[in-house]
Amino acid sequence: MQLTNRSKVVSNKVQTAMEQLYLPGILKGMLITGSHLFKRRATVKYPEETRPVAAVYRGWHVLKRDENGAERCTACGLCAVACPAEAITMESAERKKGEEGLYREEKYAKIYEINMLRCIFCGLCEEACPKEAIFLTDRLVDTEYEREDFVYGKSKLTEKIDKRIDVSKRQTLEVAEFKKLPGLKHNEMWEGKNLNKGNKH
Amino acid sequence: MLTFIIYKLIICVAVFGLSLAVAAYSTLWERKLSALLQDRVGPDRAGPFGLLQPLADGGKMFFKEEIIPNVSNKFLFILGPSLVMLTALMTGAVIPWAKDAYVAGKLYSMQITDINIGILYLFGVVSVGVYGIMIGGWASNNKYALLGSMRASSQMISYEIAMGIAVIALIITSGGTLSLREIVEQQDAGFANIVWQPLGFIIFFVCALAETNRAPFDLPECEAELVGGYHTEYSSMKLGLFLFAEYINMFISSAVMAAFYFGGYNFPFAHELYDAMGLADGSKWIALIGFGAYFTKIFLFISVFMWIRWTLPRFRYDQLMNLGWRILLPLSLLNLAITVVVEFFRGHITF
Numbered sequence: 001m002q003l004t005n006r007s008k009v010v011s012n013k014v015q016t017a018m019e020q021l022y023l024p025g026i027l028k029g030m031l032i033t034g035s036h037l038f039k040r041r042a043t044v045k046y047p048e049e050t051r052p053v054a055a056v057y058r059g060w061h062v063l064k065r066d067e068n069g070a071e072r073c074t075a076c077g078l079c080a081v082a083c084p085a086e087a088i089t090m091e092s093a094e095r096k097k098g099e100e101g102l103y104r105e106e107k108y109a110k111i112y113e114i115n116m117l118r119c120i121f122c123g124l125c126e127e128a129c130p131k132e133a134i135f136l137t138d139r140l141v142d143t144e145y146e147r148e149d150f151v152y153g154k155s156k157l158t159e160k161i162d163k164r165i166d167v168s169k170r171q172t173l174e175v176a177e178f179k180k181l182p183g184l185k186h187n188e189m190w191e192g193k194n195l196n197k198g199n200k201h
Numbered sequence: 202m203l204t205f206i207i208y209k210l211i212i213c214v215a216v217f218g219l220s221l222a223v224a225a226y227s228t229l230w231e232r233k234l235s236a237l238l239q240d241r242v243g244p245d246r247a248g249p250f251g252l253l254q255p256l257a258d259g260g261k262m263f264f265k266e267e268i269i270p271n272v273s274n275k276f277l278f279i280l281g282p283s284l285v286m287l288t289a290l291m292t293g294a295v296i297p298w299a300k301d302a303y304v305a306g307k308l309y310s311m312q313i314t315d316i317n318i319g320i321l322y323l324f325g326v327v328s329v330g331v332y333g334i335m336i337g338g339w340a341s342n343n344k345y346a347l348l349g350s351m352r353a354s355s356q357m358i359s360y361e362i363a364m365g366i367a368v369i370a371l372i373i374t375s376g377g378t379l380s381l382r383e384i385v386e387q388q389d390a391g392f393a394n395i396v397w398q399p400l401g402f403i404i405f406f407v408c409a410l411a412e413t414n415r416a417p418f419d420l421p422e423c424e425a426e427l428v429g430g431y432h433t434e435y436s437s438m439k440l441g442l443f444l445f446a447e448y449i450n451m452f453i454s455s456a457v458m459a460a461f462y463f464g465g466y467n468f469p470f471a472h473e474l475y476d477a478m479g480l481a482d483g484s485k486w487i488a489l490i491g492f493g494a495y496f497t498k499i500f501l502f503i504s505v506f507m508w509i510r511w512t513l514p515r516f517r518y519d520q521l522m523n524l525g526w527r528i529l530l531p532l533s534l535l536n537l538a539i540t541v542v543v544e545f546f547r548g549h550i551t552f
Binding site: 029045 | 237238240241242245508511
């Protein structure tokens with residue numbers, strides 16, 4: 001009785017004399033494996049070589065500084081609110097006299113931490129930021145030995161004054177216009193472009 | 202007398218070192234070749250092109266914890282891998298590595314010893330090698346190890362018969378000599394033995410795969426059913442000795458095959474090349490070039506061994522026994538009969 005139409009007739013084929021010799025079959029198999037000697041390897045030898053990433057790749061975050069080298073972040077917490085993975089924590093502090101060169105506005109982030117194991121690199125923090133302070137970059141997050149080492153503090157997030165990071169690929173014209181913000185001065189893309197029309201900032 | 206002892210000492214140490222070095226770099230080449238055959242890159246981190254990988258592997262083996270099961274027979278447990286390693290290294294003694302050469306006005310042979318029963322010695326030592334595996338597997342007091350060692354011994358004994366008969370045919374072809382050196386020298390004048398013994402070579406090659414426990418005949422260490430086979434209980438450098446001995450055996454059997462069937466250190470148009478270079482008999486350069494040719498052959502054989510390993514799946518145990526007794530044994534007898542007829546017409550044997 002046939003229960004389903006998926007049954008198959010099993011082949012109990014007897015080997016021919018040629019097949020019983022095995023040697024032709026073995027040689028055929030060896031030629032197949034041998035042909036792989038000349039095939040392209042898929043391996044990317046990572047630290048030396050890197051896989052090409054998209055121009056707008058979302059990786060290791062950066063906390064931007066303004067053209068004078070002062071931190072743009074005012075610790076408003078909108079990025080932490082926007083973060084769906086709850087990876088961002090911060091603690092704010094008031095700027096003291098004489099720190100005008102360090103912090104752009106009266107309030108700044110004393111502690112700013114992103115847990116890179118929680119982060120899903122969605123870029124919502126960047127979208128939420130009203131001060132154009134946080135951006136995702138195309139840098140890959142480092143490997144670490146301990147879980148705690150993946151909690152990146154300001155030392156790993158804030159850009160160095162002498163080593164500015166270009167984020168013009170991610171700071172799109174549309175977004176900047178929508179936010180009614182001038183472009184970050186050091187981003188070459190903004191050179192000669194006047195976006196300050198109707199800027200109340 | 203003193204120079205003789207020093208010369209023998211030097212050549213012993215050289216062959217010993219050569220066997221170890223080749224075995225060490227065979228492990229690297231095996232990993233590299235398997236990677237290439239599988240579209241991978243293989244080890245390339247330790248040193249340039251991964252050339253220090255064998256040192257790293259060896260170092261790792263030394264620093265591993267040494268465990269001797271307390272239900273095992275301690276003496277035999279240690280004797281097993283030692284015996285395997287000893288016999289593996291002993292086989293290199295009769296292999297002629299290059300032509301004789303004059304060093305400081307005296308003619309030296311590039312062979313540890315040229316005994317007139319070289320082949321017999323070789324087979325004797327190889328069959329003692331199986332005791333190491335048997336003892337090691339039995340002394341472990343572990344069912345998997347015992348099964349693995351039993352498989353190893355029955356496999357080696359079965360395939361030694363076909364191998365022996367194939368070699369008898371070879372001995373007939375080379376005029377009844379058992380000395381490896383004479384067999385190689387005879388191929389200098391005429392063709393390589395592969396021309397007269399194609400079937401014999403195939404039988405010998407298959408048996409050599411089985412003798413060295415290489416895939417597709419690596420049932421003794423079949424990890425799918427026997428955990429690790431005869432070396433399940435071994436750890437640290439004793440395991441290393443077992444694994445290392447396999448590579449030395451592979452090296453030696455490649456050397457033996459190259460000597461038996463492919464003319465050893467001879468190669469086509471060798472004399473024309475030496476004449477063109479103006480080298481007289483006994484020149485160091487002839488010995489060196491011959492050694493290079495021999496090594497190229499050995500390297501190719503080792504590569505083929507590995508190529509086969511990374512192509513074929515393992516045989517089932519009954520298939521292995523079938524192949525050994527029902528196919529290879531009759532085939533080797535047939536080869537012997539054909540050889541006798543052919544050699545009779547070539548005039549090498551008379552009645």
